[in-house]
Structures are given as structure tokens and as C-alpha cells.
Amino acid sequence: MDNLLYKEFKLAMHPTSLIFLSLSAMMLIPNYPYYVTFFYTSLGIFFMCLSGRENNDIFYTMMLPVRKKDIVKSRFLFVVVIQLAQVLTAIPFAYIRSLYDLPGNQVGIDANTAFFGLSFLMMGLFNLVFFTKYYKNTDKVGIAFGWGSLVMTVFMIIAEASVHIVPFMKNYLDTKDPNFIEYKLMVLVVGILVYSVLTLVAYKNSVRSFEALDF
């Protein structure tokens, strides 16, 4: 698995996956729909799968002494690493934003603990939709990403609208840390759990579809 992960970083990774990590700095923008940062993470993953298709990545990998299942596993490990890296790099910028002598984010939710929980939820949804579709036909990356980004867009609209409409979201979750931290931590924990479950289901679906694919 180490070797396959090495291959993911050395050969398969598209440079945007690393470049987009710098977009974690968007947390510094005073008023912004911060979820967009994690949309870029998904865009980097899409570019990687797209360039994999152009570079015959799967064909190359299948010639090596590896199991098909492990090809999928290494891609998921890479994705989880990149998504976690995006969260970890975003946290310090979100903290700096919270120090501004300004009101919280006027567009949508503040970059707070609950926001990261909800972002995990969004990435989990993306992983489920994108990879389940992608591994049914690895040549149709665009269609898979179309569905993946649609789900993220709908999620963002609902999530950002609800902090203006839903009283619990508005009064408890869309506040500066550490106010109502117990609720926000709960959202974070649930977000991480849901992310883990959705990604695991996506992995299982992907392995099943990928095993059956002919090249």
C-alpha cells in the first residue's frame, strides 16, 4: 500500500491538489461562503482522475503486481489525506479571521467549529456521489464530477441559507467560537462520523464496481 500511495503522489497527483491547499487562506476573507474552499479540494481530486484517464494511470497500475482492490484503496487514502490537509491548513486561517474586530461572516456561516463539521459532511457527500459514479466507468470522469458538484452546490445552498433562516443554525451555530461550543463540537463530531461512514460506503461501492470493470 505504501508503494501505491507513493505512486499516487509521485505520478498520479495533479499539482492543483497541492496548489488548492493554499486556498485555505480564503478563510481570511471577511465575508465569504467558506464552503467554496472545500469545493476546490474536490476540483483537485477531479483533475487527478481526469489526468489519470489521459495518462492511462489505471492501465499502468494494473500491470504492476497489485490487487485491483488496492488500486481503489490507495486512491481513497490519497483523497482522505488531501481533504484532511485542507481542513488542517484552513484551521489557522479561520482562527485569524475570528480575531478580526469585525462582525462574523455576513454571507454565510462563520468559519467556526460547526462549519468544519458541516464541511466534513459535504466532503463525505462528494466522496459518496463522485466515487460511486466514477468507478462504474473510469472514462466518464466529467459525469461523475457533474453529479458530485451538484450535490455540493445543493448542500452549500441549503447550509448557507439555513444560517439565515433556521433559528438554531442562526443563533447557535453561526456564532463566533467559543460561544455555544458544546453544540458546535457535537456538529463537528457528527460531521466527522458521517464523513467516515459515507467515505467507507463510497469505497465499498467503488471496489465492487471496479472489480467488475473490463479494460
Place this chain on the structure above:
Amino acid sequence: MSVLAVNNLYKRYEKFELDNVSFSLEQGTITGFIGRNGAGKTTTLKSLLNFVHPDSGEILFFGKGFNENEFEIKSKIGFVAGGINYYSKKKIKTITATTRRFYANWDEQANQHYMERFALDENKTPDQLSEGMKVKYALVLALSHHAELLIMDEPTSGLDPISRDDLLDVFLGLTKEGITILFSTHITSDLDKCADNIIYIQHGKVRADSDIESFLAQYKVLEFSDEQVNDDLRSKLIGSKQTKHGYSALIKSTDANNSGAKVTDADLESIMIHLEKE
């Protein structure tokens, strides 16, 4: 024990089927896998490594089933599909550095040796290589992990005659080291030069599987005009076709005597052309 034994490989598609393909390879031989475009060559080769899932059939590498021994088998074989058609913008040294990690028996000395022997520059990308050099680099990767069996899908297509000849010399040299080679091609003159055996596949079925001399000895080419052919002879002709000066057809060697027409030895190309005319 055969290096590779394929028994009743069957795969059905909507408009095509591989119909109980069987053959075996002995160590240190070169086997040419011939057939026209779409005959099932690539599908067969891909089925061997599970790139394509056969509906039924048994595939044994070195006497062992592929699915149960995938790691071991993949470590002992090299699969070359054309040249290098992956990561064509990455430097060769990057591709090598990644690939070597997967093989416990990777031999850095052998790698250096073959890189020098084929005059390959590790700082180039596959895109910067000629078609012939791409095939050679693919061979280097296979030989650096001491592949005992090379399976190649049309390695000579797209190569000029000199590069092709050069590559065939390499193949001949490798068999002397005990390496077994199976390669598909539709350039039949390649096989006249170096193959021990041929497997001829037509519409997904193995039409012939034998050593090349006895395959060639089965047929003669007949060149004739309309007047030279009576009904008896006509019934023995295989795949008649028009030529510049009349007609030509294949005929079983045993039927070739006393026909009155011009009889010549058949080569692979004429056999294939006429058999495909049937």
C-alpha cells in the same frame, strides 16, 4: 510444465465472442499471435491478466492459477501493450523510480544494463521517444524485474523496418536467456524472422496453433487463370482472389500436385490473406 496454458477461454460480448481459445507456451520460445484487426488478439491478451474478465476458462501461468497467485505471477511476467502509453509527460527516471518499488526482485544492475544497451536517456519523457524506443523502454521495465514471460500486444506496429528488425534481434537474444515471448502482430513478416510457433486467431476462434514450419508446409499458393481451373480443382481452392495477372488462391499442399497452374510456397501473409477471404 508450460509457462502459460490457456484452456477454453470464453468471453461473450454483444457482437463478438472469444470462443474457447486454448493454447500453451513452452519455455524459451517465441510465439506469434496473429489475426486481423478485431480478431480477438488484444481481448485474449488482456484476459490473461484479468484486464478483461473471461466468462469461463482456465489460465495457468507457470502451472498456477492467476487469481490465487496474482502477485507472484505479475512479478514474473512483463506485459507490454504497444510501447509506453502511460505517463508520457513524466521523465523516464520518475516512472522507473515508481515502478521499481513494486518488485521485490527488481535488479538495478539489469536496469542500468538494458538502459545502456538500448541507448535510452532517463531524462527524456516517453513522448520524446520514437515508437521503437518506447517499446524498448517497456522491455527494460519488464527485464529489470527478470520477467520470465513477456506478453506483448503489437510491439512492432508503427516501427520502421530497421527498428523492427532490431527489436526482433532483441527478442531472439532474450529467448537464449530462457525468456518466453508471446506477441501479437499483424505484420506477419516479423514471425517469418523469429517465431517458433504461431497461434492464428480468426473471429475469436483459434484457427491454427502449431510450429511455424508445419503450418507453412500445410499450404501452397496457386496462381492461375480462368482456363486452368476445372471444377475439381476449384472445389479445393481456398480464398480465391483476383491478382494483376489472373487469380491466386491457397491450396492444401496435398492437393497441389498436377494442377497445371503455378504453385509456390506459402508464407504467413499469403496464408492469412487467403484464409480471411473465405
